[in-house]
Amino acid sequence: MRRQASFPTIRVIGALSATLSLLSTNVLASKTYYIDEWVDFPAPGQTCSQNDLNTVTASLRSAMDADLWTGVRYVDTSAWPQDFWEQNRVTGGLDHVYGDTKTVTVYAGHGTPGTIYFGPHNDACTASTGSHMRLGAGPGSSGGTTALAVWLACEVPHVDFLAGETALNNVRQQLGWLNIISIGDNEPRDVYNKTKTQANKDAWIWTMNGAGGRNPATGASENRKPVVVTGTTVASADTCWWYHDNQSWGQDRQDLMSGQAAQICWEWLD
Numbered sequence: 001m002r003r004q005a006s007f008p009t010i011r012v013i014g015a016l017s018a019t020l021s022l023l024s025t026n027v028l029a030s031k032t033y034y035i036d037e038w039v040d041f042p043a044p045g046q047t048c049s050q051n052d053l054n055t056v057t058a059s060l061r062s063a064m065d066a067d068l069w070t071g072v073r074y075v076d077t078s079a080w081p082q083d084f085w086e087q088n089r090v091t092g093g094l095d096h097v098y099g100d101t102k103t104v105t106v107y108a109g110h111g112t113p114g115t116i117y118f119g120p121h122n123d124a125c126t127a128s129t130g131s132h133m134r135l136g137a138g139p140g141s142s143g144g145t146t147a148l149a150v151w152l153a154c155e156v157p158h159v160d161f162l163a164g165e166t167a168l169n170n171v172r173q174q175l176g177w178l179n180i181i182s183i184g185d186n187e188p189r190d191v192y193n194k195t196k197t198q199a200n201k202d203a204w205i206w207t208m209n210g211a212g213g214r215n216p217a218t219g220a221s222e223n224r225k226p227v228v229v230t231g232t233t234v235a236s237a238d239t240c241w242w243y244h245d246n247q248s249w250g251q252d253r254q255d256l257m258s259g260q261a262a263q264i265c266w267e268w269l270d
Helices: 018-025 058-066 187-194 200-208 237-245
Strands: 002-006 009-011 032-037 070-075 104-108 115-121 124-128 148-152 173-177 210-214 221-224 226-232 263-267
Touching (some): 173 200, 226 237, 237 263
Antiparallel strands (some): 002 009, 210 221, 226 263
16 A cells, blocks of 8 residues: 655555656765664563563674674663654753664664653653654754664554654654564564665565564454655655655665655555
């Protein structure tokens, strides 16, 4: 399913115009990454308690390092919610030092629509699009470097929010989920490796589709629902779909988006 939104309306659109090939001359991002991952959450009854998770970014980092990407990976108590907070939105925000300083930014852990979860740091457990985040170069962003955000967490980003608070993450593309999911240890690495010959949208959707999901409303088992979300500062559906079809993590094709999103398009499998 492919859809687009030009705020505040949403409608189904057709195919891309070939004349948009000139957009490929835009300046591309550098081969840098930032990863926060929480695995060993506080136990029940403690502050910020969640179920523990398997590690899913260790092999991803190794694969990127082998391809001469540079960056950092923080795990558990070294990963803070403030890493994703924008200092111009909330006191204590550090994304201008951490989460918004690399072109590919990855969070792995627990999530709900609009929110990612951490263990406690300075009395905080979460980073939310409604209160804290503003990844990318939108108005009021003091980091402004992220082009691709990869959410290895349930229900992030969720399309129900795209015409509202998640639009504040002004990144060119986001890879995430519509439902409650499990992720294999090496699946993020596999997606990255596939993007060496494929677009992000194809590698993400076709690798991450399949068993391992859960309906958040009913709790029933179902296939996972990976989603790819793309934005553009131009209020043009064709422009949005051009970027959507032409971003490739493994080929270092992450176009920076210079400001507030005017158009958002997204895709998932029915």
